[in-house]
C-alpha cells in the first residue's frame with residue numbers, strides 16, 4: 001500500500017504515520033526529517049536547505065525531487081510507503097506519479113488530515129521534539145517520555161514562522177487536495193480530535 005499524507009504543518013501527519021508504520025509495516029518517509037538530519041550533519045543538501053527551512057519556506061522542487069527519487073528506490077520501501085510532507089507542490093506530485101509508475105507501484109490513497117489553522121498555530125507553538133528519537137511531545141514534557149532524551153522546540157515552530165508555513169501551505173500545497181480529488185484518491189479525515197480517534201477513522205478509511 002502506498003499512501004500520501006496531506007495536511008498543514010502540525011495537522012498530526014507524523015503521529016498518524018507512526019501508528020500506520022506499527023500496524024501496517026509500511027515505510028515512513030518524511031522529507032522534513034530527512035532534511036533536518038541533513039542540516040544537522042551539515043551535508044551539501046543540508047547547507048542548501050537550511051535557510052529555506054528556517055524561514056518556513058519550501059526547499060526548491062529540484063532538490064526535493066532528487067532526494068525522493070533516490071529514497072523511494074531503497075529496498076525498505078518494497079512493502080509500501082507512507083509519504084509525509086511530500087509532495088508539497090503540484091510539480092512534486094507529478095514527479096511522484098512518474099517515480100511510482102517507473103517502479104510499477106501505484107498510489108492507493110491521498111489522506112488529508114484536516115485541521116483548522118488557528119488550532120495549528122496553538123499546537124505548533126507548544127510542540128516539542130526529542131533530540132534523540134524524534135518523538136513529538138508538548139511543552140509540558142520535561143524529558144522525552146519514550147527515551148528520556150532532551151526535548152527541544154524546532155527552530156521553525158515559533159509563531160511568526162508557523163504563520164508563514166501556513167501561508168505557504170495554503171498557496172503551494174493545498175492545490176494538491178484538488179489534484180488528488182481529480183485522481184479519485186482523496187480521503188479527508190477530521191484531524192481536530194484526539195490522535196487515537198483520528199487514527200480509528202484513518203484505519204477504517206484505508207480498510208485496515
Ligand code: AMP
Pocket residue numbers: 009031032033035052053054056057058059060064084085086087088092156165
Ligand atoms: P515538515 O517537517 O514536513 O514540516 O518540514 C519542515 C520544512 O522542511 C518545511 O517547512 C520545508 O522548509 C522543508 N520541506 C519538507 N518537505 C518539503 C517538500 N516536500 N518540499 C519543499 N520543502 C520541504
